[in-house]
Amino acid sequence: MFVSSEENIDFTIKEVVFYDIGALVFFVKIIEWEFPGFSVDRCFDRLVELQQRIEKDGYVETTEHRYYMILKKI
Numbered sequence: 001m002f003v004s005s006e007e008n009i010d011f012t013i014k015e016v017v018f019y020d021i022g023a024l025v026f027f028v029k030i031i032e033w034e035f036p037g038f039s040v041d042r043c044f045d046r047l048v049e050l051q052q053r054i055e056k057d058g059y060v061e062t063t064e065h066r067y068y069m070i071l072k073k074i
Contacts, residue, residue, distance in 0.1 A: 011067040019059045021051045 018024040025047070028035045040047065053060050 009067070009069045011065060014064045014066065015061055016064050017059050017061050019054065021047060021054060024050065024060065 016027075018027070025040060028038050032038065050060050
């Protein structure tokens with residue numbers, strides 16, 4: 001069993017910037033639980049739109065919410 005006190009639970013909000021559509025696809029594929037069912041074929045049109053934004057603006061940005069806990073085994 002693990003326990004945690006409230007002061008040992010926190011979260012952070014991070015901006016993640018992608019300068020390359022390949023990097024974004026790699027990121028999405030390695031955290032598949034965040035993007036269930038993702039495939040390049042299924043999302044191709046949206047990926048093309050994001051690539052166009054990268055070409056226009058130089059990057060695309062996303063916000064990530066991450067939680068972390070410090071646990072103690074009892």
